[in-house]
Amino acid sequence: MNSTTRLATRWLGAFAAGALLMANAGAQNAAPAKGATQPGALQHNERSLAGVLSQAALVLPAAATGGAVFVGKWADAPTTKARVPVVVFLHGSSGLRLKAIADWQQWLASIGVASVAPDSFALTDRATYSSPVDKDFYEKLHALRGSEISAALAGVKQAAWADTTRLVLAGTSEGAVAVARYTGKEFAARMIFSWSCEDNYFVESPKNAIDLDRPVLNIMSTVDPYFSQTNTWLGNAAAKGHCGDALKDHKRATIVLIPGAPHTLMTLPVARSVTAAFLQELTRR
Numbered sequence: 001m002n003s004t005t006r007l008a009t010r011w012l013g014a015f016a017a018g019a020l021l022m023a024n025a026g027a028q029n030a031a032p033a034k035g036a037t038q039p040g041a042l043q044h045n046e047r048s049l050a051g052v053l054s055q056a057a058l059v060l061p062a063a064a065t066g067g068a069v070f071v072g073k074w075a076d077a078p079t080t081k082a083r084v085p086v087v088v089f090l091h092g093s094s095g096l097r098l099k100a101i102a103d104w105q106q107w108l109a110s111i112g113v114a115s116v117a118p119d120s121f122a123l124t125d126r127a128t129y130s131s132p133v134d135k136d137f138y139e140k141l142h143a144l145r146g147s148e149i150s151a152a153l154a155g156v157k158q159a160a161w162a163d164t165t166r167l168v169l170a171g172t173s174e175g176a177v178a179v180a181r182y183t184g185k186e187f188a189a190r191m192i193f194s195w196s197c198e199d200n201y202f203v204e205s206p207k208n209a210i211d212l213d214r215p216v217l218n219i220m221s222t223v224d225p226y227f228s229q230t231n232t233w234l235g236n237a238a239a240k241g242h243c244g245d246a247l248k249d250h251k252r253a254t255i256v257l258i259p260g261a262p263h264t265l266m267t268l269p270v271a272r273s274v275t276a277a278f279l280q281e282l283t284r285r
Contacts, residue, residue, distance in 0.1 A: 033132060033233050040127035042140040044147050051122030052148050053155045057096050059105040060084070060114050064161040069109045071102075074116060074155065085166035085283040086159075087115040088152050088187075090145060090175025092194070092264070093129070095121045104266045111276055113168075113283065114161060118152040120145060120175075131226065132201045132233050139204050145171075145178035153186055166283050171195075172266060173226070180208045180246075189215040189282050191275065193266050196220060196227040197246035201235035208246045215252045217278045218243040219271050221261035254278065 044052065053074055060070040066081030087108055091101055096119055105115045120126065123144075129137065149169065156162045169187040171179035176195030190210060197208050197218070210216050220242045223230045228241035247253040256274050258265060265271050 035130040035133045037133050037137055038128040040125045041123055042127050042137075042144050044123055044144060044151075048123040049147065049151045052118045052120065052151045055119040055122050056152065056155075057102065057105060057117040057119070058115070059109045060161055061109040061112050063112050064114055069106065071106060071109075077159070077161075080161035083161060083163040085113045085168070085279070086156055086162045086164075087113055087168045087170050087191070087279075088149065088156060089115055089117045090148065090171030090178055091117055091120065092171075092173035092175055095119070098264065100264050100267050107267070107272060108279075111279065113279055116152060116156060118148045120148055132235075135201070135204050138202055141174070142177050142181065142203070145175055146181060149178060149182055149184075153184070157186075168279065168282065173263065177203065180206070180210055180243075183209045185211070187214075189217070189278070191217045191219075191278070192243060193219050193271075194221070194224060194227070194263050195243075196224075196239065196241050197243035198227070198239045198241075199236050200227060200239055201233060202226070206246065208243075210246065210250065212250050213252070215278065215282055216243075216247065216250065216254075217275065218247070218253070218255045219265060219274065220255070220257055221263065221265055222257050222259045223261070225263055 056074040058072060058074045058077055061084055062069055063082055064080045064084045065078055070078050096117055101117060108115045157164055167187045168189045168191060169179050169182060170191035172193040173195060176192045179190055179192055180195060180197050197206050199206055222228060224241060225231060242255050242257060244255055258268065258270055261268060
C-alpha cells in the first residue's frame with residue numbers, strides 16, 4: 001500500500017456478493033423494525049465538552065513517554081519526551097466501555113502511535129437509542145459527535161506529545177459518521193470502521209466530506225448487522241455496504257471487506273494488519 005494507491009476493494013476470502021444481494025432483495029421491502037430512544041440531551045454544553053477531552057481514553061507509546069506505555073485518562077497524562085503520530089478516535093454508540101477499544105489503543109501504542117478517544121458520554125444525561133429510530137434523532141446525534149472532534153483537536157494541538165503534522169481522524173459505527181463528514185483540513189488521513197458512507201436509515205443523507213487528496217481507509221464486514229444488506233431495515237436496496245461509491249473518484253483510498261466479521265472489527269488480525277500498513281505509510285519520516 002502506498003500514497004499513490006488507486007481505489008482498491010480487497011475481497012478477503014470467498015464472498016458471493018451477488019448471492020447475498022439476491023437473498024436480501026425482498027427483505028428490503030419488509031416493514032422496518034422499530035427501535036427506541038431514551039430521552040436526554042443531544043447537544044454538548046461547555047462543561048460536557050470539557051469532559052469529552054478530560055475523560056478521554058489516552059494511550060501514549062513508549063517513544064512519547066521515554067519509558068513505559070501510558071494508559072489512562074487525558075487529564076492524567078504524564079510529562080513526555082517526544083512527539084509522535086496521533087489517532088483521534090470516535091467510539092461507537094456503546095461508548096468507551098468496550099474492551100476492544102482499549103485493546104486497539106494499546107495495540108496502536110505498540111506500533112508507535114498515540115491515540116485519544118474522546119468520551120461522548122461526558123454529557124451525563126446524553127440521549128441513547130436502539131435502532132432504528134427517526135432520522136431527525138440520528139442527525140442531532142451526528143452533530144453532537146462532530147462537535148467532539150473539535151474539542152479533541154483543540155487539546156491535541158496543545159499536547160507536548162502530539163506531532164500535529166501526523167494526525168489521523170478515525171471512528172467506528174456512530175463515531176465514523178462524524179469522521180466521514182468532518183470538513184476540517186487538520187488531519188493527514190482518515191480511518192472509517194463499520195460505516196458505509198451511504199444513504200440508509202442512519203442518515204438523512206451521507207454528507208461525506210472526505211478529502212480527495214488525502215489517504216482514507218474503510219474497513220467493513222460483509223455481513224455488518226447495521227449497514228450491509230443483511231439488515232432487513234437498512235432502507236436502501238441498492239446499498240453496497242461499504243464506502244466504494246463515496247470514494248470512487250478518490251485516488252488514495254483503500255477499502256477492505258472482511259467476510260463474516262462482527263460489527264466491531266478493529267481488533268481482528270486482518271483489520272490490524274491493514275491498519276498498520278496504512279499508518280506506517282502515512283507516518284513514515
